[in-house]
Amino acid sequence: MHNYDKLFVWHPYASAIDKNPVYGVKKAKGVNLYLDSGEKVIDGMSSWWCVINGYNHPVLNKAIKNQLEKFSHVMFGGLTHKPATELAKKINDITPSSLQKVFFSDSGSVAVEVAMKFAIQYWHSENQNDKKKFLTVRNGYHGDTMGTMSVSDPTNGLHTIFKNSLIKQYYVSCPEDVNSYSRKTSKSLKEMEKQLKDKNAKIAAVIIEPILQGAGGMRIYHPDYLVQLRKLCTKYNVLLILDEIATGFGRTGKLFGFNHSKIIPDILCLGKSITGGYMSLAATVVSKKIANAISNKEPGIFMHGPTYMANPLACSVAIANINLLFSYDWEKKIKKIEEILYRELKHISKNDAVNDFRVIGAIGVLEMKNKVNVGSIQKKFVKHGIWLRPFSNLIYIMPPYIISQKDLNFLLNQLDKVINLEY
Structure with a gap:
């Protein structure tokens, strides 16, 4: 070997x-x-x-085996199946009620790419076609694909070699450490408001990892930062995307990182722990408002469709994994x-x-x-x-x-x- x-x-x-x-x-x-x-x-x-x-784990093994005896995969275009619909319902049950529509993909990076595309297409549907840039913080990490690298600090992060090949996005200083943060003196928040005030006509969304910046430095920041960020996004008419790929499903001590701040994002990205490590699966969850706006404006559809989208084995084990988490x-x-x-x-x-x-x-x-x-x-x-x-x-x-x-x-x-x- x-x-x-x-x-x-x-x-x-x-x-x-x-x-x-x-x-x-x-x-x-x-x-x-x-x-x-x-x-x-x-x-x-x-x-x-x-x-x-x-x-x-015997419970998760059983979920995979039971589904495998029925079918391992079908295309998700024009077809559906019980594991996908039940998982979408379960995600709805454990996330804020305003987040209704679930788009499945096969990795965290793709979930974030989908979120970025949703944000741009939403503003297209609102006849604000200049809103196609993203604002984020230094030292973040959202994936290794071209779109996600553009919002993963290509100057100071993991992807500096690709810096000149990526779409240029807007950046502010990373949130202050949890122990040094002050709402009144936060450099990051001040920079965030200035960027949003000056450039909101060009910004589709702010994207950030809640509470913990993961692969960009494992930095923990104060929950109030997200509270203020949510207010700023609302004030300046910009969507808020929360990347919970690493933090979701209990890792930070709350079910989701944003629960520390008691805020609601416009778009939520989930992955990693969703299947308990059994299968590759991710999800991008959007509000009904965004879903309806995209669907009611030409072209009226969202052009994205992973081959293994909503794989039945992955969805089955994800349901079992979430149930198992809540069983103790x-x-x-x-x-x-x-x-x-x-x-x-x-x-x-x-x-x-x-x-x-x-x-x-x-x-x-x-x-x-x-x-x-x-x-x-x-x-x-x-x-x-x-x-x-x-x-x-x-x-x-x-x-x-x-x-x-x-x-x-x-x-x-x-x-x-x-x-x-x-x-």
């Missing part, structure tokens, strides 16, 4: 030639990955934040995870190599003073029985919600040992 991997496979965010080690997985169960080399590691990443209910006291579980993360990361942060630590819900972050040597430190993680995947100068933990206190303490104790060895 490893010879074929080296010869033929190009991994994400990696070189095709000068590769860091990759570790073969032969089995996964609960919070554990079982590697080809014989090691068992506790997954502190939830496989990039989506495996909230753990691996190989997930808020209590995440609160306990948050308490343990805070206590242990506070201790680990005393290491001189650590610049700062931060925690919200089932998210814990160590900000190191220097960039992390991923290849070196990951070997030590595996040797110590844990799986973490740092990036830049950040080591972060986003475990499955079902992780036991014993396993979480083990993960964090081993993290402490590795940091002391590495630094």
